[in-house]
Amino acid sequence: MTTASAPGKIILVGEHAVVYGRPAIAAPVWQVQARATVEETPNEACRIVAPQIGLNIRLADAAPNEPLALVARLALGKLGAASPPEWRIEARSDIPMASGLGSGAAISAAVARALFAHAGQELPVETLSQIVFASERIHHGRPSGIDNTVIAWETPIWFVKGEAPQPIRPGWPFTIVIADSGVPAPTRETVAHVRQGWEQDPARYEAWFDEMGEIAAKARSAMEAGQLRRLGRLFDKNQTLLERIGVSSPVLERLIDAARHNGALGAKLSGGGRGGNVIALVEPAIAPLVEEGFRSAGARRVITTTI
Numbered sequence: 001m002t003t004a005s006a007p008g009k010i011i012l013v014g015e016h017a018v019v020y021g022r023p024a025i026a027a028p029v030w031q032v033q034a035r036a037t038v039e040e041t042p043n044e045a046c047r048i049v050a051p052q053i054g055l056n057i058r059l060a061d062a063a064p065n066e067p068l069a070l071v072a073r074l075a076l077g078k079l080g081a082a083s084p085p086e087w088r089i090e091a092r093s094d095i096p097m098a099s100g101l102g103s104g105a106a107i108s109a110a111v112a113r114a115l116f117a118h119a120g121q122e123l124p125v126e127t128l129s130q131i132v133f134a135s136e137r138i139h140h141g142r143p144s145g146i147d148n149t150v151i152a153w154e155t156p157i158w159f160v161k162g163e164a165p166q167p168i169r170p171g172w173p174f175t176i177v178i179a180d181s182g183v184p185a186p187t188r189e190t191v192a193h194v195r196q197g198w199e200q201d202p203a204r205y206e207a208w209f210d211e212m213g214e215i216a217a218k219a220r221s222a223m224e225a226g227q228l229r230r231l232g233r234l235f236d237k238n239q240t241l242l243e244r245i246g247v248s249s250p251v252l253e254r255l256i257d258a259a260r261h262n263g264a265l266g267a268k269l270s271g272g273g274r275g276g277n278v279i280a281l282v283e284p285a286i287a288p289l290v291e292e293g294f295r296s297a298g299a300r301r302v303i304t305t306t307i
């Protein structure tokens with residue numbers, strides 16, 4: 001049996017604007033992971049199983065738009081398999097679904113990695129990213145590609161759509177507390193909502209996206225220089241702009257207020273918005289206070305990570 005895994009992810013700054021060609025920064029979250037196993041099942045047709053989403057199907061019978069089956073077909077195609085081998089592929093994840101932590105992309109990445117590892121072949125990171133991107137298109141319609149890229153690279157990245165990502169080396173270990181609002185993040189809807197606004201008033205939206213892009217550039221330099229307070233202020237500014245484009249919500253703002261009230265240096269929604277996650281930048285010593293503040297404000301799950 002072969003096992004492989006992939007981490008969750010958060011977007012630090014630049015979500016939504018990244019769809020319009022502006023830079024964004026994302027980072028892996030190792031506290032949550034997806035795992036996949038591949039085992040030989042002689043004389044049985046290739047099967048793909050993901051108990052958490054009720055998937056248990058022969059690969060040959062899976063619909064073309066079943067994301068994990070697409071990943072398996074693409075990976076096996078790249079491995080040169082003429083027909084599906086007699087393998088059982090099973091995927092599991094402790095990343096909450098639709099929470100903005102990239103659960104779909106991580107499961108896809110784990111499956112592709114497990115298939116390549118079982119075949120004894122190296123999986124180039126660009127190939128992995130492309131395979132995961134194909135499954136992301138089923139989930140989200142027209143994704144920028146940031147989620148599959150950060151999960152494939154497994155390092156903080158500076159990402160511009162259509163360009164090679166640049167790894168970021170933080171000059172300081174930044175502590176981030178992540179709160180899951182418990183409300184599913186309707187990424188497809190929020191992306192469509194932003195597009196509608198942009199179509200109605202392109203000049204105004206372009207100016208907001210420019211501001212978000214500038215925030216991303218400053219956030220990168222703050223990260224590289226280890227400037228904690230400056231990065232915190234940039235989180236807050238980015239949140240104000242995300243509120244303007246209509247992807248925040250009262251539930252998320254309640255969590256953001258709780259983080260700031262408990263001493264966070266900055267806080268914002270992360271990902272598609274309207275639901276999903278809020279992230280707060282903190283001094284390590286006050287992480288427990290912010291965690292507790294998040295819980296009292298109704299967070300379903302709280303994770304503290306270091307970037």
Ligand code: MEV
Nearest residue numbers: 015016143144145271272
């Ligand atoms: C979702 O994780 C991030 C968005 O910017 C969408 C995308 O980049 O495809 C909202």
